[in-house]
Amino acid sequence: xxxxxxxxxxxxxxxxxxxxxxxxxxxxxxxxxxxxxxxxxxxxxxxxxxxxxxxxxxxxxxxxxxxxxxxxxxxxxxxxxxxxxxxxxxxxxxxxxxxxxxxxxxxxxxxxxxxxxxxxxxxxxxxxxxxxxxxxxxxxxxxxxxxxxxxxxxxxxxxxxxxxxxxxxxxxxxxxxxxxxxxxxxxxxxxxxxxxxxxxxxxxxxxxxxxxxxxxxxxxxxxxxxxxxxxxxxxxxxxxxxxxxxxxxxxxxxxxxxxxxxxxxxxxxxxxxxxxxxxxxxxxxxxxxxxxxxxxxxxxxxxxxxxxxxxxxxxxxxxxxxxxxxxxxxxxxxxxxxxxxxxxxxxxxxxxxxxxxxxxxxxxxxxxxxxxxxxxxxxxxxxxxxxxxxxxxxxx
Amino acid sequence: xxxxxxxxxxxxxxxxxxxxxxxxxxxxxxxxxxxxxxxxxxxxxxxxxxxxxxxxxxxxxxxxxxxxxxxxxxxxxxxxxxxxxxxxxxxxxxxxxxxxxxxxxxxxxxxxxxxxxxxxxxxxxxxxxxxxxxxxxxxxxxxxxxxxxxxxxxxxxxxxxxxxxxxxxxxxxxxxxxxxxxxxxxxxxxxxxxxxxxxxxxxxxxxxxxxxxxxxxxxxxxxxxxxxxxxxxxxxxxxxxxxxxxxxxxxxxxxxxxxxxxxxxxxxxxxxxxxxxxxxxxxxxxxxxxxxxxxxxxxxxxxxxxxxxxxxxxxxxxxxxxxxxxxxxxxxxxxxxxxxxxxxxxxxxxxxxxxxxxxxxxxxxxxxxxxxxxxxxxxxxxxxxxxxxxxxxxxx
Numbered sequence: 001x002x003x004x005x006x007x008x009x010x011x012x013x014x015x016x017x018x019x020x021x022x023x024x025x026x027x028x029x030x031x032x033x034x035x036x037x038x039x040x041x042x043x044x045x046x047x048x049x050x051x052x053x054x055x056x057x058x059x060x061x062x063x064x065x066x067x068x069x070x071x072x073x074x075x076x077x078x079x080x081x082x083x084x085x086x087x088x089x090x091x092x093x094x095x096x097x098x099x100x101x102x103x104x105x106x107x108x109x110x111x112x113x114x115x116x117x118x119x120x121x122x123x124x125x126x127x128x129x130x131x132x133x134x135x136x137x138x139x140x141x142x143x144x145x146x147x148x149x150x151x152x153x154x155x156x157x158x159x160x161x162x163x164x165x166x167x168x169x170x171x172x173x174x175x176x177x178x179x180x181x182x183x184x185x186x187x188x189x190x191x192x193x194x195x196x197x198x199x200x201x202x203x204x205x206x207x208x209x210x211x212x213x214x215x216x217x218x219x220x221x222x223x224x225x226x227x228x229x230x231x232x233x234x235x236x237x238x239x240x241x242x243x244x245x246x247x248x249x250x251x252x253x254x255x256x257x258x259x260x261x262x263x264x265x266x267x268x269x270x271x272x273x274x275x276x277x278x279x280x281x282x283x284x285x286x287x288x289x290x291x292x293x294x295x296x297x298x299x300x301x302x303x304x305x306x307x308x309x310x311x312x313x314x315x316x317x318x319x320x321x322x323x324x325x326x327x328x329x330x331x332x333x334x335x336x337x338x339x340x341x342x343x344x345x346x347x348x349x350x351x352x353x354x355x356x357x358x359x360x361x362x363x364x365x366x367x368x369x370x371x372x373x374x375x376x377x378x379x380x381x382x383x384x385x386x387x388x389x390x391x392x393x394x395x396x
Numbered sequence: 397x398x399x400x401x402x403x404x405x406x407x408x409x410x411x412x413x414x415x416x417x418x419x420x421x422x423x424x425x426x427x428x429x430x431x432x433x434x435x436x437x438x439x440x441x442x443x444x445x446x447x448x449x450x451x452x453x454x455x456x457x458x459x460x461x462x463x464x465x466x467x468x469x470x471x472x473x474x475x476x477x478x479x480x481x482x483x484x485x486x487x488x489x490x491x492x493x494x495x496x497x498x499x500x501x502x503x504x505x506x507x508x509x510x511x512x513x514x515x516x517x518x519x520x521x522x523x524x525x526x527x528x529x530x531x532x533x534x535x536x537x538x539x540x541x542x543x544x545x546x547x548x549x550x551x552x553x554x555x556x557x558x559x560x561x562x563x564x565x566x567x568x569x570x571x572x573x574x575x576x577x578x579x580x581x582x583x584x585x586x587x588x589x590x591x592x593x594x595x596x597x598x599x600x601x602x603x604x605x606x607x608x609x610x611x612x613x614x615x616x617x618x619x620x621x622x623x624x625x626x627x628x629x630x631x632x633x634x635x636x637x638x639x640x641x642x643x644x645x646x647x648x649x650x651x652x653x654x655x656x657x658x659x660x661x662x663x664x665x666x667x668x669x670x671x672x673x674x675x676x677x678x679x680x681x682x683x684x685x686x687x688x689x690x691x692x693x694x695x696x697x698x699x700x701x702x703x704x705x706x707x708x709x710x711x712x713x714x715x716x717x718x719x720x721x722x723x724x725x726x727x728x729x730x731x732x733x734x735x736x737x738x739x740x741x742x743x744x745x746x747x748x749x750x751x752x753x754x755x756x757x758x759x760x761x762x763x764x765x766x767x768x769x770x771x772x773x774x775x776x777x778x779x780x781x782x783x784x785x786x787x788x789x790x791x792x
Contacts, residue, residue, distance in 0.1 A: 019539050019682060030538045030719065124536060130683030132528075132536030140520060140528030142426045143415050143703035269689060272668050286415055286700030287526030290690035293665060294683060304682030307539035323426065 002031065002314040005039035005062040007084055008075035009046060009055075012098050012125070015303030016072050017051050020310070027307065031314040038068060041084075063087050070313050072306055073097040078105055089113045089121065096309040098125035098302050104199035108212040108325040120321040122309035127153065127200045128278050130301025131294040135312075137282060138207050138322050144284030146208040149247045150395075153200040155276035155296040156184045156191035157223050157243040162274040164231050165240070171226060183276055183297075193222035194243065194259045201245030204280065205257055209249065211326035213257060217333045218245075220259040230390050232359040233344060233368035239263040240271045241392065250334065258336035263344045263370075263394045336376070342394035343371045343379050348387035370394060398427065398710040401435035401458040403480055404471035405442060405451075408494050408521070411699030412468050413447050416706070423703065427710040434464060437480075459483050466709050468702055469493040474501055485509045485517065492705040494521035494698050500595035504608040504721040516717040518705035523549065523596045524674050526697025527690035531708075533678060534603050534718050540680030542604040545643045546791075549596040551672035551692040552580045552587035553619050553639040558670045560627050561636070567622060579672055579693075589618035590639065590655045597641030600676070601653055605645065607722035609653060613729045614641075616655040626786050628755040629740060629764035635659040636667045637788065646730065654732035659740045659766075659790045732772070738790035739767045739775050744783035766790060 004020065006013050020027065020037050028034045039062050040054045049055070062068055071088040073095055075081040081102050088095050089110065097103065103110070103123045114121040124134045128151075137146070152158050156178055163174040175192065178184035190196045198220045205213040223243050234241050242264055247257040264271050269291050273279040278296025283289055295301045312320040345352050346368050354371035362368075366389065371379065379391065400416065402409050416423065416433050424430045435458050436442075436450045445451070455476075458464055467484040469491055471477040477498050484491050485506065493499065499506070499519045510517040520530045524547075533542070548554050552574055559570040571588065574580035586592045594616045601609040619639050630637050638660050643653040660667050665687050669675040674692025679685055691697045708716040741748050742764050750767035758764075762785065767775065775787065 027539060130537075130680070131686055132532035135536050136528035136532050139708060140531050140701065140704050141526075142707045143423060143700040269668065272665065284526070284700065286696040288691050288694075288697060290527055290688075292686075292688060294686035298684075300682040301684060304539040304680065305536065308536050311538045312535060 002033050002035045002069045003038040003067045004035060004070045004072060004310060005041065005068045006037065006072045006074065007041045007059070008073070009040050009042040009044070010074060011299050012302050012306065013040070013072070013074035015299040016074060016306045019300065019303045019307045027311060031311045033314055035310065035314055038065070059084050059087070063091050068093055070310050071095045072310065073099055074306070075099070076101070078102050082106060085110060086113060089117055089119050092117045092119050094119040094121070094313040096122045096306055096313060098123070098306055100126040100196070100199040100203060104202040104215050107203065107206060108327065111322060111324050114321060115324060120313050122313060122320060123203070124309050125302045125305035127203050128280060128292065128294065129296045129298060130305050131278060131280070131292050131296065133280050133292045134203070134207055134322070136292065137204065141282065141284050141287060141290070144286045145249070146282060146284055147249050148283040149201070149204045149208055149280065150270070151201070151204070151245050151280035152242050152270055152273050152278050153197045153245050153280070153296065154191050154243060155278055156188060157197070158273065158278070159183050159276045160192070160223065161241055164228060165235070168228065170228055171224065192224050194220040197243060197245045197259045201247055201257060201259060205247040205255065206325045207322060208247065208282070209255060210323065211332070212328045213247070213255065213333065214328050217330070218257045218259060219336055221261065223261050225390065226261060227390070229359070229362065229366070230346060230392065232362070233346065233357045234263050236357045236359050236368070237263070237370055238266050239394070240266065242270060242273070244270070244395070248339070254332045254334045256334045256336055256339055260336070261392050263392050265396045268396065338375060340373045340375050342373050344390070344392040344394055345369045345371060345383065345388065346390035348389055350386055352386070353382065398429050398431045398465045399434040399463045400431060400466045400468060400706060401437065401464045402433070402468045402470065403437045403455070404469070405436050405438040405440070406470060407695050408698050408702065409436070409468070409470035411695040412470065412702050415696065415699045415703045423707060427707045429710055431706065431710055434461070455480050455483065459487050464489055466706050467491045468706065469495055470702070471495070472497070474498050478502060481506060482509060485513055485515050488513045488515050490515045490517070490709040492518045492702055492709060494519070494702055496522040496592070496595040496599060500598040500611050503599065503602060504723065507718060507720050510717060511720060516709050518709060518716060519599070520705050521698045521701035523599050524676060524688065524690065525692045525694060526701050527674060527676070527688050527692065529676050529688045530599070530603055530718070532688065533600065537678065537680050537683060537686070540682045541645070543645050543679040543681055545597070545600045545604055545676065545678055546666070547597070547600070547641050547676035548638050548666055548669050548674050549593045549641050549676070549692065550587050550639060551674055552584060553593070554669065554674070555579050555672045556588070556619065557637055560624060561631070564624065566624055567620065588620050590616040593639060593641045593655045597643055597653060597655060601643040601651065602721045603718060604643070604678070605651060606719065607728070608724045609643070609651065609729065610724055613726070614653045614655060615732055617657065619657050621786065622657060623786070625755070625758065625762070626742065626788065628758070629742065629753045630659050632753045632755050632764070633659070633766055634662050635790070636662065638666060638669070640666070640791070644735070650728045650730045652730045652732055652735055656732070657788050659788050661792045664791065734771060736769045736771050738769050740786070740788040740790055741765045741767060741779065741784065742786035744785055746782055748782070749778065
């Protein structure tokens with residue numbers, strides 16, 4: 001018998017309760033044991049919830065109940081979530097989470113703590129919502145050296161781009177639409193400024209390369225400055241604008257990781273990933289390119305990924321864990337300034353070396369360009385003194 | 397210490413030996429134990445192979461060596477491969493394979509045999525080559541009821557379609573090119589007549605639904621009759637021809653499974669899967685559509701999937717297994733004749749109800765049509781007495 005406690009009864013937490021109990025029989029069969037929801041921790045009251053009997057307000061009830069084997073942390077953030085996760089692991093309980101901020105920031109120590117206490121710490125739902133990615137990367141691709149990870153990791157940003165292109169509406173309006181549809185938070189900063197993508201990239205990179213990459217080491221540019229003119233120029237050169245998180249393993253053992261919008265060519269399988277869908281491209285030295293695609297967020301997709309981890313924890317408590325992450329290696333992180341690529345450049349006036357793009361209805365004097373391959377410092381030198389309106393990296 | 401024996405030193409077997417030894421240090425670290433290649437079984441001699449010291453010709457050497465924990469079966473077929481797999485499992489050794497014919501035909505019994513002898517039987521490489529699919533489907537999507545599996549599962553067939561469309565060459569010539577490039581066997585029947593897709597679909601379906609679907613229960617149509625005219629009509633209606641294996645769970649608990657070429661719309665994420673790439677779309681009741689994409693065949697991709705299973709077997713011998721498959725359920729398999737859809741029809745002359753397609757350079761009198769949605773028996777009735785040149789199911 002496996003008893004589960006859910007911390008936080010928000011969107012994901014309530015989804016986990018529903019999936020755990022709604023599909024209960026099937027889930028228990030798959031777990032080879034009976035899985036039962038024992039507690040839900042929340043400061044608020046939910047007198048009408050079907051789980052009303054499970055609610056508690058004091059974490060120590062869960063911490064001190066030896067019958068609780070698996071704790072689901074869906075509080076979010078790095079405050080109470082960190083405290084409760086540490087205490088649960090120290091009490092020998094396994095913890096499953098969708099909290100990307102906590103994993104990206106404290107994952108290494110929490111994995112270590114889990115191992116010390118014969119528990120597991122699992123977080124498949126923290127990247128890509130319901131898309132299976134962390135376990136496939138960690139287990140199924142274990143015979144590969146991972147060469148690169150490149151992903152559309154934020155559904156809100158991708159939805160905004162899709163609306164801009166398909167409906168011809170500017171960024172601000174597309175963002176409002178995303179909020180109205182429930183795809184973006186009222187405070188959308190983490191989505192549109194790239195931090196959400198950055199955290200997910202750190203988790204992927206740490207699993208792929210085996211040492212903890214920290215968010216503050218990843219230069220991150222969001223999408224707030226992208227205009228309809230940029231989308232028109234992208235269209236003019238058969239490309240799409242996508243916000244990508246990339247982590248590239250270099251031959252010297254260093255990793256170049258960054259988050260930026262990109263012009264990507266229509267031949268790239270990521271170009272066709274629209275709306276709130278996410279996709280993660282993984283290059284292995286043996287398998288070549290493998291891509292994982294699906295809804296990157298949403299109550300039920302995310303909850304089902306959490307519950308799959310609960311089942312894994314229930315089936316094989318000591319063996320389901322990710323391999324431990326080695327400590328962060330400051331000297332192994334290299335700047336994306338060293339990564340040469342072509343660039344899209346939009347100028348207020350004047351010219352630039354490279355291929356000139358033409359669009360209909362462009363602003364008087366403005367021009368769009370695709371430069372030859374060079375690094376960002378070389379580009380900045382070339383553009384010195386020019387009135388630069390936009391610079392976006394090109395990826396074929 | 398985990399000692400591995402490889403059965404069959406063909407393309408995949410020699411690739412496994414390379415991946416196991418070439419990336420050896422990394423692999424042993426991931427397995428938390430030292431993994432070592434002890435034997436290679438082959439009837440042929442390979443005096444110049446770097447693994448020459450490992451070769452044996454008599455399986456009983458492997459069977460009787462208690463140091464061998466994991467046997468890799470890459471012989472293929474259901475003759476010696478079945479015999480050796482049974483004997484290895486009965487000796488308590490775990491078996492890892494890429495042999496889709498053996499798994500599709502005897503998977504249930506071999507999983508049972510493995511469980512009886514505290515061994516595991518793993519076959520990630522049997523579907524999708526290096527694409528992680530069976531473990532994600534079995535574990536990461538465990539909290540879902542699977543509603544449908546729909547996949548481009550044969551790289552050779554997909555390569556042929558891509559060449560027909562992109563180079564404008566007929567089927568026979570595209571097949572010859574595939575053979576010249578090593579993408580098709582000299583006897584390409586299993587690829588172009590659909591059996592290979594059928595076997596992979598049976599494995600996916602058995603894992604998704606939990607009972608053994610057998611190849612002889614799956615109506616299978618290959619691609620040998622597809623012409624350039626059909627490709628032109630597909631293009632005329634914004635669709636692509638792809639050979640799909642589909643298994644659809646119906647509300648009454650039955651499964652409709654079949655293999656056929658389809659006209660699929662360009663909006664379908666499978667439409668952009670070209671060349672030798674494979675992709676598998678899985679619909680879960682909670683996650684929605686999830687897609688797995690990558691190279692479906694090839695020496696190193698397949699070998700790396702085999703080696704990942706060897707690592708899984710080494711890490712967690714008793715827990716890495718797939719859940720057992722229930723016996724086949726003849727009454728749970730329903731004919732694709734019950735599945736209504738639109739149809740593409742090409743007639744030698746005359747007309748048909750539906751939307752007429754126009755192509756340039758079509759044959760005098762011939763016409764292409766997209767019919768309203770109906771079942772195949774209804775379609776056949778409608779077409780009675782007409783000179784029908786082609787019928788292909790439409791999937792949007």
